Amino acid sequence: MGQFLQFAINGLMSGAIYALIALGIVAIYKATRVVNFAHGYVIMIGAYLYYTFAVLLPAAPWFPDLLFTPAWLVEAKASAQMFSPEAAWLAWLEKLPRIVFGLICAIIGSALLARLIERFLMRPLLGQSNFAMIMITVGLISVLSGAKSMIWTGDAASVPHLAPNPALRFEVFGSKVFIFGANLVSMGLALLIFAAIVIWLRRSSSGVAMRAASEDQSTAYSMGISVPRVFANAWVLAAATGAIAGAILAARDGVSPALGLFGFSVLAIVLMGGLDSFVGVFISAMAVGILEALAQWQLGGDWVEITPYVAVLIVILIRPHGLLGQKEIERI
């Protein structure tokens, strides 16, 4: 039981990050009916931006010493016991200014990138077949990964966690459970963002505008909804949440070009949940996260890669539109 709980919690934590990534794919699909194959690479750029502004730039000799560490912190850190919770907190506090600076810059940079993509690659194709736009996102994969190699080196590097990372131990039902603090905070952050966006879609007028545009672009347009603005908002939303996901992933796995591939596994999760349903995608992200963890536990590491995706395939075979996706009924 204790083991099961431990793995289930691990699963929920990676599921939350899947959900955060999936959010961007769903937002763009809902607004524009385009499946963004390049979302993983947008996230990768977000992660590299975080790396640049949180690690590379503050280390540069010419960088103004704004993100300094007060002397007392350095002393406290030196005297704290290694691997103790205090050391983890102090290590985080020391880097906090850089983390905040890095995250904000990564979000802004990614949002700018998304605006550019939307304005210059997507909008000129408005009114053309969606297939053309989808192919553009496929092309974008090469452009983004090429740009990444031109700007940054291919070496994997590590970046600071967004949150303090002490190891937390709990006693649940008489068994010990062990969680890393940063993972817990990441999960909370992902859940919070997800909930905020679902509420925003239901309640705010710009959210309703996005729902209307997703159902029928030309009608929404004639109702006075600026459809191009809805498109731009969706791309910016996707890139901003992607930057946060990228920073979380980079802190967990290290910044490397492999982050881009992550988008593809999340695409399968999105298909399972239903391309146009935030709630469905959330459920499937959590389910895949847990399945992965349980496969790891029962079947071993070799099975982690395929077990969840076999489940995804089965779900899609039974429900082609995903768990909660909207069926398109065509009148013949």
Next chain:
Amino acid sequence: MLKVEDIQLSFGGVRALQGVSFEASPGEITGIIGPNGAGKTSLFNVISGFYKPDTGRVRVEGQDVSALKPDARAALGIARTFQNIALFRGMTVLDNIKLGCHTRLNANVWSALRYFGSAQKEELELRRDLEERVIDFLEIDHVRKAPITALPYGLQKRVELGRALAMKPKLLLLDEPVAGMNREETADMARFILDVQEQFGTTILLVEHDMHMVMDICSQVVVLNFGQQIAQGTPAEIAQSQAVIDAYLGQAA
């Protein structure tokens, strides 16, 4: 009120509209008729801003709106319904109608936070206005919470009219509002359209194949055939026009 000047529109080799010009007088119903493929819906799309004509201008109350996007034209008070019902099927009747007020709600997240009271007042006023001017008016009170897909066809058409009315339009474009309706439903819809004109003084442009209805409620009729404007005048004049009779019945050899 609405002035269309020498509109030319072509898609590749197809000349959909060739020099269409007319003026719709304020507060009146202007009918646009013509055989299938005559360019009626294309003309609507030009007026509401979906198609950009090759030449020609569209003026509303003297203002040249030719360069405006559809959403900006909606904000100026041009509302339309579509030939195939274009309601948001995932939403209820009330949600659909409320969406019509999208252009009229000024409060966004920031202003709503700052002036919570005023946003609330705005919303309340809008609600009252909608109740009286749209829901009671069109007699759709009993279905307000119903999902669109649960409604019969005639009622869906009425909800679509309601959504357009929620925009408080100055100019209302109706694209075949009674297509596929039986006699009774058609009479109901004609009555609603006349009521809209009478009570709100809305200028209405009506594309319709039902000749009885067009002749009954329009004060002016424009006839298109293969993109050309072949006649314009009162219903009585149109009924006498040889060009119109030829277009509809074919020319005698």
